[in-house]
Amino acid sequence: MKRTFWVAVGVVIGVVAVAKAQAYVKANTPDNARQFLLGPDQDNVLQRTLAGLIEDFNTTRKAREAELNAQYSGISK
Structure with missing residues (x-):
């Protein structure tokens, strides 16, 4: 905590x-x-930065999830 x-x-x-x-x-x-x-869009820099970070995180998470699924689905079969 x-x-x-x-x-x-x-x-x-x-x-x-x-x-x-x-x-x-x-x-x-x-x-x-x-x-x-x-x-050029100076008023929304923070929102664009946060959106980019979230998008990068989700892309990496999905790639890792697919990797783990492929790894462990081969063991259980």
Whole structure:
């Protein structure tokens, strides 16, 4: 239970740090530099990043699941 708590605390700190860094970049850089760093859709960077992470996680999970299914389905037959 303690480990889960500390992982959650780390995730929250990471999200806050990224949000603060993006706010700093938006406030203190010219538009061309912001578009280079954050892309043309500067308002939804956090959502796009989280969606990409979730997509990568699900792709890796499905590949590993298929690998394990192939490995263990051969043993039981």
